[in-house]
Amino acid sequence: MKNQRIFPGMILIxxxxxxxxxxxxxxxxxxxFTWPTLLIIIGIAYLFQGYGARDYHAILPGTILAGFGLHFHIVNRLEVWPDHIGxxxxxxxxxLLLQYQKTGSGLFSGCLFLLLSILLLFYDRIIGWLGFLETGVTTAWKFWPILFILxxxxLLFVKKK
Structure with missing residues (x-):
């Protein structure tokens, strides 16, 4: 009974x-006093529910909400903070990685999204390092969403044997 009171209690506080x-x-x-602060409050409540009540599936929404709220506060205050989908x-x-730490599931997705975020955030540097492959990589980069679709x-339609 106590575990079900953490989330609403934290929201109200x-x-x-x-x-x-x-x-x-x-x-x-x-x-x-803006909506990103409210996202942070809800995210922190989820994180308290996840870690305090051992409801580990609340870690993912808590991290996302608190992280998005922090991003929207920081992006206009720090020049070095990227305003990018990455x-x-x-x-x-x-x-996903924090949730994996407690549940043992989500490692593949977490690593996949981590790799994607690194590619997106550091695309210009990666292309600079590849230099001689620049035109081929730039052309291939246009079609990366198709790779995600495939x-x-x-993952959805091919069944494990």
């Missing part, structure tokens, strides 16, 4: 603190 701080109007906190895939990979179709 987090939202209560959020709205209380918003009402007392502290000027230095004004930039944080960062979202990296957050997803991190969530791998996804294989």
């Amino acid at each position: 987090g939202f209560g603190i959020y709205f209380f701080l918003e009402q007392i109007n502290i000027p230095t906190l004004q930039p944080y 960062i979202f895939i990296l957050i997803l990979a991190l969530g 791998i996804g179709g294989y």
Whole structure:
């Protein structure tokens, strides 16, 4: 019974603190009274549910929500932080790997998304390193979504023996 109270309890505490701080109007906190902060609060509640209640399947949504919320706060404050789809895939990979750590499932997906995020985030550098293959790789890069469709179709429709 106690385990089912963690998530709603954390949501109520987090939202209560959020709205209380918003009402007392502290000027230095004004930039944080936005929807990404609410994502972080919900993500943290999921993470408490995942780790505190040993409901390990809550780790993935907790990591995604908290990670996306942090991204939206950081992206406009730090010049070095990438505003790129690769960062979202990296957050997803991190969530899958954290969930794998506790459940033993999701390693393949986590590693696949981690590799994809690295390729997306560092595409320009990777192409620079490959130099002599640049034109061939650039042409092949246009068709990488088809590779994902094929791998996804294989995973969905080809049965394990």
